[in-house]
Amino acid sequence: MPNDVTNTNPLVEGVVVRSTGSWSHVKTAKGVVPSRASGRLRLRSHELTNPVAVGDRVRLRQVPDGTGSIMHVHRRGNYLGRRAAGRRVGRMQVLVSNVDAVWIIQSVALPKPNSGLLDRTLVAAESQDITAGIVFNKVDLPGDVAHRKVEKLRDRYSILGYPVFLTSVLTGEGVHGFRQELQDRVNIFAGPSGAGKSSLLNLMEPRLRLPVKPVSLKSRKGRHTTTYAELLWLTGGGAVVDTPGVREFGLINVPPESLGRCFPEFRRYLRDCRFRNCRHDREPGCRVKKAMTNRVIANQRYRSYLRILRSIEAGEADVGR
Ligand SMILES: Nc1nc2c(ncn2[C@@H]2O[C@H](COP(=O)(O)OP(=O)(O)OP(=O)(O)O)[C@@H](O)[C@H]2O)c(=O)[nH]1
């Protein structure tokens, strides 16, 4: 914390466009100001690992050395957040705030699709009423089995109303249609490392020159090339937040009784369950379960729901221990 911050330094409004640990870049009317959260702000936000996230609208005090001290974060319209991993478990890591659309980018292979990660990210978006969509990238890669799997996934999710794009950075297939969806919105690219989030952005906006790295052939996983979240402007309007790849997406701030609402295909049945607080698990008279038995709700999605429910219930039990 710079000690030359005084009340006489000017206050400026801005938007956080990059977040790297303790430093945030804030775009103001006078340019980008590297800034840190004020001590008071850091103290007050003990339940977050990052009191300031990309997308936040903030008020900062300018310091003569050209940096800023973030005094206030304006109320977030929404956020995409996950349970922080490691020692900070139990706290929330906000990946981005004030977004219009979350895009979950996965790949046909290298790394292969992960529907658990997909469903969890969708739940995080749904819990905040953020529009979500899915991209399966690298359709140029060979492999009949992999392609059939992706086609099944496309059908499973597009029937729920999620836009699904099949793209290739190598051939350009599908990229134009996807690019149109991004226009004039603030978007976030989320997904596992190596799926091609930064590559897609480079293809759409070559001037960005974001670093990309080949997937490890040994582990068949990405190498965590993007190391911080950054808001990047699109030509003609709109923006994308490129994020570091995630291995897992722990949910936080999603109470077990509201998880069903985060599954769009469950919603029409929720009112008809016998019990108002039905968790659609072992309760008698559960309409969601009946719809699953009647194959109106996909078995995979219901199983995914149960897995997420169990993990949230286990997380709940952690509290106060
Ligand atoms: N064959 C093929 N390779 C691709 C495609 N898109 C990206 N790649 C390759 O996949 C690797 C990983 O791409 P990145 O763009 O770094 O992936 P990322 O999702 O940004 O990864 P992180 O930053 O680690 O989260 C690079 O070697 C890319 O060249 C594609 O459509 N087809």
Ligand SMILES: [Mg+2]
């Ligand atoms: Mg990247």
Ligand SMILES: [Zn+2]
């Ligand atoms: Zn039920």
